[in-house]
Amino acid sequence: xxxxxxxxxxxxxxxxxxxxxxxxxxxxxxxxxxxxxxxxxxxxxxxxxxxxxxxxxxxxxxxxxxxxxxxxxxxxxxxxxxxxxxxxxxxxxxxxxxxxxxxxxxxxxxxxxxxxxxxxxxxxxxxxxxxxxxxxxxxxxxxxxxxxxxxxxxxxxxxxxxxxxxxxxxxxxxxxxxxxxxxxxxxxxxxxxxxxxxxxxxxx
Numbered sequence: 001x002x003x004x005x006x007x008x009x010x011x012x013x014x015x016x017x018x019x020x021x022x023x024x025x026x027x028x029x030x031x032x033x034x035x036x037x038x039x040x041x042x043x044x045x046x047x048x049x050x051x052x053x054x055x056x057x058x059x060x061x062x063x064x065x066x067x068x069x070x071x072x073x074x075x076x077x078x079x080x081x082x083x084x085x086x087x088x089x090x091x092x093x094x095x096x097x098x099x100x101x102x103x104x105x106x107x108x109x110x111x112x113x114x115x116x117x118x119x120x121x122x123x124x125x126x127x128x129x130x131x132x133x134x135x136x137x138x139x140x141x142x143x144x145x146x147x148x149x150x151x152x153x154x155x156x157x158x159x160x161x162x163x164x165x166x167x168x169x170x171x172x173x174x175x176x177x178x179x180x181x182x183x184x185x186x187x188x189x190x191x192x193x194x195x196x197x198x199x200x201x202x203x204x
Contacts, residue, residue, distance in 0.1 A: 019068035019079040028187040041067045053085035054115045054132055061117035062130055073123035076199045080187050084161035085113040093158050100151050100162040109141040116183040120195035129195045133188035135178035
């Protein structure tokens, strides 16, 4: 008699939840054509002392997923986080124009690694998996005028690193190196698909 697949290998009807209210992640996950609900996680995103950008992104992705999963234990929950890594220093969302100007001035002419982490958990089954999708981006040597013009046009104050690659922010860049084209936008779909399939969600 063949071995019986484990519960994590069997496709289930468990609800799928995106532990985020980011419109960028919502739009990306919608590409898969799966029904899902978006739930805001209540997580302190303050970096810990000495925490590296990739460690911060992974910790927060898991924390967001588990915080939502505790409230929705039967669901498969996706958590994600992105941190811009400038020579080992984490750069988060600027929040306002002044901070965005300062970030882009520091990044012009520099290589920045956007550390995008995704975590998938299910409290009912104990499933937990996470992965990191680093994206190396080379910024052009931007003038102050270009920075001001860009920020006034797109106002990317809710984006790590102050640039929307899916919008006008692509004009700030010289080169992008990565293996998952959606990672820079905020949710690495190739890795996400692999993790939710392992959790029992059929894709496609």
